[in-house]
Amino acid sequence: MIAILQEAPDAVTLRLSLAEVARFRAGQYYNVRIPIPGRPRPIQRAYSIGSSPVPASNVIDIGVKETPGGLISPILVNGLSVGDSIEVRGPYGRFVWDEEVDRPTLLVGAGSGMVPLMSMIRYAAATGHDSAVRLVCSASDFNHAFYAEELALLDRRHHWLSVTHCITRDPGESRAAHHRRIDAGILESVVRPAAVERAYICGPPAMVEDASGSLAALGLGPEAILTEKFN
Ligand SMILES: Cc1cc2nc3c(=O)[nH]c(=O)nc-3n(C[C@H](O)[C@H](O)[C@H](O)COP(=O)(O)OP(=O)(O)OC[C@H]3O[C@@H](n4cnc5c(N)ncnc54)[C@H](O)[C@@H]3O)c2cc1C
Structure with a gap:
């Protein structure tokens, strides 16, 4: 994590530096996997990418709003610091901007x-x-x-x-x-x-x-x- 930006009192942008250039389409998401004590495997939630796919870069922004009582989003919004590492997998999703369709x-x-x-x-x-x-x-x-x-x-x-x-x-x-x-x-x-x-x-x-x-x-x-x- 290279930056945390406060978007709202209960929401942040997490700026992540990935090992490789992120190749995604606008609208897609990454799965974030967080280890939880007592759980055998990391718990996974989807978070969408807020940054643009161009210029291509290994830096992506994901946006997270805290869901009260939730398992993962409160950790992401309140429990992380710059320099922390989190596991992400992706990109995924078919909710994507189609620039071929040049219509209003x-x-x-x-x-x-x-x-x-x-x-x-x-x-x-x-x-x-x-x-x-x-x-x-x-x-x-x-x-x-x-x-x-x-x-x-x-x-x-x-x-x-x-x-x-x-x-x-x-x-x-x-x-x-x-x-x-x-x-x-x-x-x-x-x-x-x-x-x-x-x-x-x-x-x-x-x-x-x-x-x-x-x-x-x-x-x-x-x-x-x-x-x-x-x-
Ligand atoms: C494709 C996709 C993209 C998404 N992109 C984003 C994004 O960009 N930003 C974003 O903020 N979110 C996004 N989400 C939502 C995100 O993935 C999570 O669902 C959200 O953050 C809540 O996760 P959580 O672990 O905090 O809450 P959870 O632990 O999943 O809980 C959700 C709610 O259920 C309640 N709950 C949990 N367990 C119980 C129980 N046993 N009984 C009663 N109630 C219970 C909790 O109190 C809470 O209100 C996306 C979801 C999808 C599917």
Whole structure:
């Protein structure tokens, strides 16, 4: 571990230096394996890569939000220091950014579901992407909104990117476009003007299912909707 960045009061980015150059696609994850006293084998959990696959490097960022009462995430968020080693295996996953499909794209993320979407946005920014990307993201308040400052910067810098924040527990937050959870009305207000043709949705299973249903009702076919459930 070469750095630990605080993304939210309960979430960190762990910057890992791997033995080899990491060859992955934006949206993929690594399995992290942590030895637990009394358990015969390390316990494994999936954590998505937040960094861009380009430029190729042996350094990757994974994003971890603490699940209260969980076995592994509290250790990763609170129990590690720079210089520690952790075992990772990967990359894995089919929830991947497809740059061949150059069409208006919607990204929908809640909580740590933002991690693989951020890898996609960073990758798009690094490779001169040009068609519309609309991000709709949800957090309880701005302190808990992953990558908020970098997203604001990227939104200003790139004409193709537009970020919509939904903040659920801070009615006075002026940076939020909406003060409620992501719902069908919010998605419609983003999808229709941008003529969105494909979507990536990531986060808690209930949010992913609701958003998929809403997008299907707006006419996106199942092949146009990629999902990753963090369960
Ligand atoms: C493909 C994929 C990618 C992912 N990417 C990320 C990511 O980028 N960032 C991220 O933060 N997470 C990510 N996750 C989720 C992550 O893998 C873990 O599931 C999460 O961190 C919780 O793990 P944990 O060991 O802390 O909790 P667990 O020990 O698995 O517990 C989860 C919950 O179940 C409860 N629980 C556990 N045992 C019991 C019991 N016996 N009875 C009742 N309740 C119980 C716990 O209190 C806790 O609330 C991803 C998941 C998947 C599938």
